[in-house]
Amino acid sequence: MILNASNFVKEVDGVFLFILGISLFLLVLITVLMVVFVIKFNRKRNPRSKNIKGNMALEIIWTVIPTLLVVGMFYYGWYGYKKMTAAPKDSFEINVTGRMWVWEFTYPNGRKTDTLVVPINKPIKLNLNSLDVNHSFFIPAFRIKKDVIPNKNNYLWFISNEVGVYDIACAEYCGLRHSYMYSKLYSLHQNEFEKWYGSVSDTVSLKTGK
Amino acid sequence: MTTLNVPINEGNGNHLDYLHSPKKYKGILNWILSTDHKKIGILYLISMLTFFSVGVFFGFLMRLELISPGKTIMEPQTYNQIFTLHGVIMIFLFIIPGLPAVFGNFFLPIMIGAKDVAFPRLNLFSWWLFITGGLVALISLFLPGGPADTGWTFYIPYSVRTSTNVIPALIGAFILGFSSILTGLNFITTIHRLRAPGMSWFKMPLFVWSLYATGWVQILATPIVGITLLLVAIERWFGVGIFDPSLGGDPILYQHLFWIYSHPAVYIMILPAMGVISEIIPVYARRTIFGYKFIAFSSLAIALFGSLVWAHHMFTVGMSDTAMWIFSLLTFLVAIPSAIKVFNWVSTLYKGSILLEPAMLFALSFIFNFTIGGFTGLMQGALALNIHIHDTSFIVAHFHYVMFGGTGFGIFAALHHWFPKMFGKMYNKKVAKLSWLFLFIGFQLLYFPLFIAGYLGMPRRYYDYLPEFHIWHFISTIGSWILITGLIIMFTNLIIALRKGAKAPANPWGGVTLEWSIQSPPTHENFEVIPVIENEPYDYSHFEEKEEIKN
Numbered sequence: 001m002i003l004n005a006s007n008f009v010k011e012v013d014g015v016f017l018f019i020l021g022i023s024l025f026l027l028v029l030i031t032v033l034m035v036v037f038v039i040k041f042n043r044k045r046n047p048r049s050k051n052i053k054g055n056m057a058l059e060i061i062w063t064v065i066p067t068l069l070v071v072g073m074f075y076y077g078w079y080g081y082k083k084m085t086a087a088p089k090d091s092f093e094i095n096v097t098g099r100m101w102v103w104e105f106t107y108p109n110g111r112k113t114d115t116l117v118v119p120i121n122k123p124i125k126l127n128l129n130s131l132d133v134n135h136s137f138f139i140p141a142f143r144i145k146k147d148v149i150p151n152k153n154n155y156l157w158f159i160s161n162e163v164g165v166y167d168i169a170c171a172e173y174c175g176l177r178h179s180y181m182y183s184k185l186y187s188l189h190q191n192e193f194e195k196w197y198g199s200v201s202d203t204v205s206l207k208t209g210k
Numbered sequence: 211m212t213t214l215n216v217p218i219n220e221g222n223g224n225h226l227d228y229l230h231s232p233k234k235y236k237g238i239l240n241w242i243l244s245t246d247h248k249k250i251g252i253l254y255l256i257s258m259l260t261f262f263s264v265g266v267f268f269g270f271l272m273r274l275e276l277i278s279p280g281k282t283i284m285e286p287q288t289y290n291q292i293f294t295l296h297g298v299i300m301i302f303l304f305i306i307p308g309l310p311a312v313f314g315n316f317f318l319p320i321m322i323g324a325k326d327v328a329f330p331r332l333n334l335f336s337w338w339l340f341i342t343g344g345l346v347a348l349i350s351l352f353l354p355g356g357p358a359d360t361g362w363t364f365y366i367p368y369s370v371r372t373s374t375n376v377i378p379a380l381i382g383a384f385i386l387g388f389s390s391i392l393t394g395l396n397f398i399t400t401i402h403r404l405r406a407p408g409m410s411w412f413k414m415p416l417f418v419w420s421l422y423a424t425g426w427v428q429i430l431a432t433p434i435v436g437i438t439l440l441l442v443a444i445e446r447w448f449g450v451g452i453f454d455p456s457l458g459g460d461p462i463l464y465q466h467l468f469w470i471y472s473h474p475a476v477y478i479m480i481l482p483a484m485g486v487i488s489e490i491i492p493v494y495a496r497r498t499i500f501g502y503k504f505i506a507f508s509s510l511a512i513a514l515f516g517s518l519v520w521a522h523h524m525f526t527v528g529m530s531d532t533a534m535w536i537f538s539l540l541t542f543l544v545a546i547p548s549a550i551k552v553f554n555w556v557s558t559l560y561k562g563s564i565l566l567e568p569a570m571l572f573a574l575s576f577i578f579n580f581t582i583g584g585f586t587g588l589m590q591g592a593l594a595l596n597i598h599i600h601d602t603s604f605i606v607a608h609f610h611y612v613m614f615g616g617t618g619f620g621i622f623a624a625l626h627h628w629f630p631k632m633f634g635k636m637y638n639k640k641v642a643k644l645s646w647l648f649l650f651i652g653f654q655l656l657y658f659p660l661f662i663a664g665y666l667g668m669p670r671r672y673y674d675y676l677p678e679f680h681i682w683h684f685i686s687t688i689g690s691w692i693l694i695t696g697l698i699i700m701f702t703n704l705i706i707a708l709r710k711g712a713k714a715p716a717n718p719w720g721g722v723t724l725e726w727s728i729q730s731p732p733t734h735e736n737f738e739v740i741p742v743i744e745n746e747p748y749d750y751s752h753f754e755e756k757e758e759i760k761n
């Protein structure tokens with residue numbers, strides 16, 4: 001598995017690990033407290049309870065700290081997302097058409113394919129359109145996804161960092177063969193890509209590994 | 211001393227309970243025409259658990275199909291119809307009516323010292339609407355074309371194009387919506403008008419507070435789904451383009467309207483469960499609740515903020531940046547009142563005198579599961595991360611942790627807590643604890659692997675999957691078998707208790723809210739004399755050990 005396949009992987013995984021870390025800490029804290037209290041204050045050991053009605057300081061602490069934490073999480077997520085919408089002006093644009101249950105890619109020179117071939121280290125912008133129902137264009141390894149909706153001009157963009165083959169899935173339920181609406185993305189070196197782009201053959205010769 | 215701690219009736223059978231009180235009708239008519247809130251609660255319980263078992267059966271079939279890649283037991287079309295049915299049944303016929311309609315009906319009037327709800331006949335009408343809506347939704351099972359294959363969200367344009375029977379499901383949901391609105395209206399009026407003398411707002415049990423917050427969401431949000439379905443009908447019959455892009459409509463508008471109702475519906479599902487947990491923990495910890503007012507107000511805060519976050523289901527449809535950050539920020543803010551509740555519940559254990567009865571085990575596992583569901587909800591609220599995990603099995607795991615691990619376990623907790631009061635019978639506690647163990651372990655095995663598969667890129671609503679996801683699906687299916695074993699043990703235990711269980715005392719757990727001061731099962735009128743309330747709802751300072759019946 002390639003760990004840094006696109007320019008968004010670090011950002012998305014970073015947000016994930018940030019929230020995961022805080023969550024694990026709090027989950028362990030809550031669970032350990034529950035278990036300790038249940039053992040320490042069980043009825044045999046502690047037949048008389050103490051009626052504590054509340055504590056203002058504690059209520060303030062556990063309102064303020066979670067507020068700060070979630071605002072931090074919000075900002076981190078928003079910051080990463082803003083990059084996802086800002087496709088550079090010099091992006092290489094490819095049109096993507098989704099229909100039940102295949103993807104079709106149309107290149108600026110008119111070439112049409114059923115797999116996506118892109119050069120690495122270059123911003124790629126995909127203009128998404130659907131001919132029938134809602135689909136969603138999803139490249140798990142790149143951490144990107146966008147719904148593909150009839151009459152709505154959605155797009156997404158990315159920079160592929162490493163040569164390789166990646167899965168493209170449909171993530172919005174679209175009927176009978178939804179789970180088979182897969183395609184492949186081939187990331188090639190610039191010169192390999194140009195060789196392919198200029199040729200008429202549809203076969204992609206690919207060097208995996210570096 | 212107050213009436214709160216003095217049982218009005220020792221439960222020695224001197225007075226006829228509601229199951230045996232003089233009847234106007236015989237046999238089943240005595241039930242389906244009764245306006246007694248307790249009998250209506252039981253009617254809901256029976257119908258809801260029937261729908262639940264059907265939903266579980268469909269879930270079991272789905273998991274079986276997914277145990278390995280490729281075809282296992284069914285064709286893709288069947289799978290798509292089954293996951294739709296599973297969703298529709300579990301959401302509209304089990305989780306939404308679950309706690310308010312069953313336990314709210316039975317206990318809300320008793321907990322505030324009333325003899326019934328404000329509008330008993332409207333209450334019975336709501337149940338009839340519920341049954342009618344449920345049957346209409348399920349009628350498609352027997353029509354040519356079969357049940358809908360759209361998912362429970364009925365997204366347009368797919369739901370316009372499919373040849374399966376979408377319309378019965380939509381009409382069913384429309385009718386069920388009215389049932390929900392009327393129940394909410396009834397409860398809110400009951401809480402405003404029928405509280406016993408002395409029961410001020412801050413002396414109400416927290417379950418009542420949660421039903422109050424839920425009631426408002428039911429009244430305000432549910433009409434949206436009705437309007438949406440009406441618009442769908444106008445579009446279909448008169449060809450007016452509203453949602454369908456082939457008529458010039460906007461499919462995103464449909465998603466907005468759908469979630470304006472269906473997201474608040476999530477809070478209709480979870481709030482009453484939070485109320486149940488707030489009832490159960492003080493009883494088995496035998497002490498007052500920690501932070502009563504914070505728990506009460508956090509219910510209102512959740513209802514309010516929860517109604518404003520619907521578009522977080524739509525972060526990948528292509529919305530403006532402004533809409534994106536507003537909905538993301540609001541989503542994060544809902545986490546704060548939820549966190550306040552969790553911290554107050556855990557603090558209620560501190561210096562208690564805790565007994566791990568079955569209901570308490572379910573309540574504590576609610577906190578654990580709900581916390582995981584909440585944290586994974588935060589992950590989805592973060593925009594950059596949402597883009598990756600949206601519409602993957604990560605989401606499936608998340609909402610099952612909230613809806614099943616949370617509300618589902620809350621329903622099981624309520625069932626074990628209030629069963630002796632409702633039926634006057636005691637179940638086998640050891641078997642109940644065993645069923646909890648199976649349910650808890652089975653649940654984790656069933657849903658946790660789906661988080662991992664989802665993050666690795668496993669989309670949801672997939673009939674088939676890539677070989678790399680096999681291990682996670684395999685563990686998940688094994689988990690489903692353990693979970694179902696737990697369900698079978700639990701329900702068998704309760705059914706045996708109904709038939710052969712020992713007679714339950716009036717107050718088996720040592721509760722101090724009003725329902726524990728009357729006999730088990732309650733009389734038709736609930737109270738011989740309407741009680742006068744002086745104490746706070748969870749006041750254990752006067753609690754006398756002798757009131758507790760030997761376990």
Ligand SMILES: [Cu+2]
Nearest residue numbers: 135170174181
């Ligand atoms: Cu698709």
